Amino acid sequence: MDIIRPITITDAMLVSSDVxxxxxxxxxxxxxxxxxxxxxxxxxxxILTLDVAPxxxxxxxxxxxxxxxxxxxRAVEKVTNLTYRVRExxxxxxxxxxxxxxxxxxxxxxxxxxxxxxTAAADKIHKIYEALPAGLELLTLDVAPxxxxxxxxxxxxQTSLQSCTVVEMLSTLTYLVKDxxxxxxxxxxxxxxxxxxxxxxxxxxSPVFTTPTNVGHYPPDDLLLDxxxxxxxxxxxxxxxxxxxxxxxxxxxxxxxxxxxxxxxNDSVALLNIEATSISLVVTDPTDGEVYNETINxxxxxxxVDWYTYFFEAFTLKADVVRLAMPLYTAAQLDIxxxxxxxxxxxxxxxxxxxxYLGVTLYGPDIGITDYSIKSADENGNYSIEERAYSRRISCxxxxxxxxxxxxxRLLSLYRATPLVWIVISSYASMIAYGxxxxxxxxxxxxxxxxxxIDIESLT
Numbered sequence: 001m002d003i004i005r006p007i008t009i010t011d012a013m014l015v016s017s018d019v020x021x022x023x024x025x026x027x028x029x030x031x032x033x034x035x036x037x038x039x040x041x042x043x044x045x046x047i048l049t050l051d052v053a054p055x056x057x058x059x060x061x062x063x064x065x066x067x068x069x070x071x072x073x074r075a076v077e078k079v080t081n082l083t084y085r086v087r088e089x090x091x092x093x094x095x096x097x098x099x100x101x102x103x104x105x106x107x108x109x110x111x112x113x114x115x116x117x118x119t120a121a122a123d124k125i126h127k128i129y130e131a132l133p134a135g136l137e138l139l140t141l142d143v144a145p146x147x148x149x150x151x152x153x154x155x156x157x158q159t160s161l162q163s164c165t166v167v168e169m170l171s172t173l174t175y176l177v178k179d180x181x182x183x184x185x186x187x188x189x190x191x192x193x194x195x196x197x198x199x200x201x202x203x204x205x206s207p208v209f210t211t212p213t214n215v216g217h218y219p220p221d222d223l224l225l226d227x228x229x230x231x232x233x234x235x236x237x238x239x240x241x242x243x244x245x246x247x248x249x250x251x252x253x254x255x256x257x258x259x260x261x262x263x264x265x266n267d268s269v270a271l272l273n274i275e276a277t278s279i280s281l282v283v284t285d286p287t288d289g290e291v292y293n294e295t296i297n298x299x300x301x302x303x304x305v306d307w308y309t310y311f312f313e314a315f316t317l318k319a320d321v322v323r324l325a326m327p328l329y330t331a332a333q334l335d336i337x338x339x340x341x342x343x344x345x346x347x348x349x350x351x352x353x354x355x356x357y358l359g360v361t362l363y364g365p366d367i368g369i370t371d372y373s374i375k376s377a378d379e380n381g382n383y384s385i386e387e388r389a390y391s392r393r394i395s396c397x398x399x400x401x402x403x404x405x406x407x408x409x410r411l412l413s414l415y416r417a418t419p420l421v422w423i424v425i426s427s428y429a430s431m432i433a434y435g436x437x438x439x440x441x442x443x444x445x446x447x448x449x450x451x452x453x454i455d456i457e458s459l460t
Contacts, residue, residue, distance in 0.1 A: 001361050001398055002324060003411075004268045004421035006353040009243045011124050015260040015333060019239040019253050023128055029061045029074035029088060033214040033230075035133040040237050041219055044121030045076050045085040050099070051115040053081040056106035061216030066116075067108070068097035076218050087218075089118070126240035129219040129231045136167060136176050136229060138212040141190070142205065144172040146197040157207075158199070159188035167229065176212060176229070184209070242350045245419060247273050247434055248389050248460055250346040256339040259350065265330055268355040270322045270421040271338075272434055273348025274298060279321060280337040285329040292327050320429040322421065324355045349434060351421055358408050359400035359452060361424050366395040367431060372460065389460035392433045396424050398452040405442060405450050412440055412454075422456050433458035 027039040048064070058064060058075040064086065065072040073089035093099060093116050100108035139155070149155060149166045155177065156163040164180040184190065184207050191199035219231040236244040242251040242259070250273060251257065271279060276298055283292035298318045303309060334352070338345045372388040400408055417436070424431035435458035444450045 033131040044124040047119035069094040275346035359398035392458040
């Protein structure tokens, strides 16, 4: 048995791909999103650094404009007084210019000769998001409590006795709230009952509850909350679905697709959940040139067992392929081409990493699947089936040299919570799994050889 210890494929490693990344419109801080709307985030956030801070800090969604250059970006989050996460920049700012919110003096700042500066985005997400239904309200006051309210505090109208729960303070006079029990009375005192500094006597036109709009809420930041308020993650973008942790979510493109990568000193690749007729792997080193070139035919005759099936059974396609011990070059480029003549090429996972040998797989491996489909029957016994994902199960035994026991034990302990590619028997696609082990044990019956039993379950 071999394993592949995967690396994370980053933007820096992906030299190019002909798979477009245009699933949905890119998220925009100034756009209002409604329940069910989808967008993608592929560009991430840049860091804008100042040497003079605005008197009033910029808030999420503020349009930051260079007053000389005319270039602009949107504020996402204040990091420090002099640094902000920004996105949607239209061009290069001019050093030494005034930057900020045009027309609002307190949000403008005149920069020194070496600022503002921009640090490139290092958090490109490549995900698709869907806007959640509005389950919040915006509470607006005209008199603020002496001490601001904090998330999860119960705010009660002292006359109406109605209440709501604070989700987030937007300003001293505005709060996102949820779970309102009923209508508050205009002009009443509102706040945390029994604590004077947390109560505020409102004017005749407050408090007011309105439906907030989903605008200026950056999806990746929202998903960091214990309970996301505005967005849910749907999937990776089509280009990057090949590199997420979901084998059954596929990247697809008509006829063929290519990926060019610089994965560094890694010698193995696993291509899983493929729908294609061939795959080409080419490794090219800047100094030595082409050092590896293989085209893998994915047509399989496994279903042809006699003359009848020879004439009437269709050829099948191999779904999983691994290649181990490819040439190791620090700066080499790996070009992967996945082709499906006359069809749509698809792949669920491209996994690159280093190979490790565990031991000899003994006869008697047990393979199967865990199906997450839902099968339910009505009162008349009629079944309805909702097809869902499944995972592979493999139970097997290995024979390992006693001199390797400590290393095998170390590797399995080290990767106990990390998905690996398990190649139980490389000639059988059903015995290749990308996932984790549920249990393993090693028995040393003699002085030279040990037996290791291991149970593996793949990711869906």
